[in-house]
Amino acid sequence: MGNQYGMSYSYIDVGGSSFANVHQIHFASAGLAQVSIDCNYGRIRGREYQVIGGSSTQFLKADGSLDSEDYAKSSELEHYHDIDFTGSITNGSNTHTNKTWFDYDWAGTGGKGSVINFSGLNGNYSTEIFSDYLSGNAIGVRTKNGDAGVWNDAKWIWHSGNFTQGDINNWNSAFNNQGNYVNKSGDTMTGDLNVPNIKSSNLNGGQLLTTAGTALYVSNQSVSTYLQTNGGLYHSTPAGVYDIWTAQNFNPNNYIPTSHPSYTISNNNINNWLGYLGYSDTRIIKPEHLSTQKLQFGFTSWNNQNNESVYADYLHFGGYQDTSGGNQNLIVINKSVFGIRQYQGLFQDTNAYSKFVDYWHSNNFSQQDIDNWNNTFNNQGNYWDKSSTAGYVGINASTPFSVLNNGYAQKFTWVGFWFLMLIRMKGMFHLTVPM
Incomplete structure (x- = not known):
């Protein structure tokens, strides 16, 4: 301990020491240093x-003064408020x-700001105060139910940032x-x-509008819609x-609306509508001009x-879809005199229609002509055949008839019948009878 030297009193020794250039003065009692001064x-x-004059509840400060403040023990610090700077x-x-602390989603509300949490009774019954740092208007409070271990919903505090004095005045006025x-x-x-507008999501027929009269009106000054209480x-x-x-009073299936395509059909757009073709001016008509299963009319x-x-005028028929349906037909109606003609051509032929028949009518022969023909037909047994196609000659011996012999007419009577028949059979004469 280096050099030691000093002096001694009753029960007190005073000495010094030097060690590693550290010089100290010691006050010892019973050989043990009680006070040491580092020089x-x-x-x-x-x-x-x-x-001197101090108490056990005070502290000695560095400046030599006494401190009488009350300080917490380290074991007591866990019960005091703390700050988390995370x-x-x-x-x-x-x-x-x-x-x-600063929370980025306080209470799951999405709010961002500082939170103060304080609690008693073992820290299980907390109360929190929160304020959003962005707007400064959102101030929330919530508590924790320590019995159930769950948080109650956050409540928001109303203040001058949420509504103005004008709002309060309006509410008071309404009240x-x-x-x-x-x-x-x-x-x-x-x-x-x-x-x-008037809206209701749960109408049952009586709670929206009622009337004491016979009609309920929805109207302006000139136009109205109304429900007659007796129906309609x-x-x-x-x-x-x-x-x-x-x-109840209209079945749309009984009417064709004006929006239906049939209201706009004309000769300009009938082509290919339901298989019908429009008007055509065609002077020479061929079967190939019209496809199968079509119908066309026009001028020819x-x-x-x-x-x-x-x-x-004409009607042209496209006919069946293939040749198994037979020939195609063309009906023409004369525009100068009465007459109907039927042309017939091969299926989708490229040649013009040429074969035809004319249909006879009342302008071609009268009812009297028909009666005469019927009488002739019914009395065929009274006539001899004058040729294969020319008609009949009446069997009457008193009526002369003539034959044509090389351009000369000759008259015979029934007396020479057998001679005439012999001539006819030999082909020498051609029998003629005026009709």
Whole structure:
């Protein structure tokens, strides 16, 4: 311990020591140093210190004064409020009892700001105060139910940032003037009610509008729609009152609406509509001009030739879809005199129609002609055949008849019948009878 030297009193020894250039003065009792003074740094060490006039509840400060403040023990610090400066806390209430921190999703509301949490009774019944740092208007409070271990919903505090004094004045005015407003649960109005619309998501037929009269009107000054309570829905205009059709008084299947395509069909657009083709001016018609399963009408020539003056209307039939359906037909109707002609051509032929028959009518022969022919047919037994196709000669011996002999007419009577028949059979004469 280096050199030691000093002096001694009753029960007290005073000495010094030097070691490693550290010089100290010691006050010892019973051979043990009780107080040491470090001369290099001016430090004093001892077992205890006592200030004259001080007490056990005070502290000695570095400046030599006494401190009478009350300080917490380290074992007591866990019950005091703390601050968590962590910068990434999200909905951190469950791990921050009696603390302050910045939360990025307080109580799951999406709010960002500082939170104060304080709790008693073992930290299980917390109360939190929160304020959003962006707007400063959102101030929330919530508590924790320690019995169930769950948080109650956050409540938001109303303040001057949420509504103004003007809002408060309006509410007070509405409260003080309740007599001027309609009671939703049932009331009587003394004036008109103007609303943009009336809506209800749960109508049952009686709670929206009622009337004490015979009709319920929805109208303006000139046009109205009204429901007659004895049945019927009507639309009233300055021009008159009209029924409004419903499923009870109108069956759309009984009518063709004006929007139906049939209202706009004309000769300009009938082509290919339901298989019908439009008007065509064709003077020489061929079967190939019309595809199968089609029908066309138009203007043409009576003889199906170009540059002739006898005109006709026509109907052209496309016919069956293949040759198994037979020939194609063309019907023409004379436009100068009465007459109907039927042409017939091969299936989809490229040649013009040429074969035809004419249909006879009352202008070709009269009813008397028909009666005469019937009488002749019914009396065929009274005639001899004069040729294979020329008709009949009456069997009457008193009536002469003639034969043609090389251009000369000769008269015979039935007396020479057998001679005449012999001549006829030899082919020498041709028998003629005026008709």
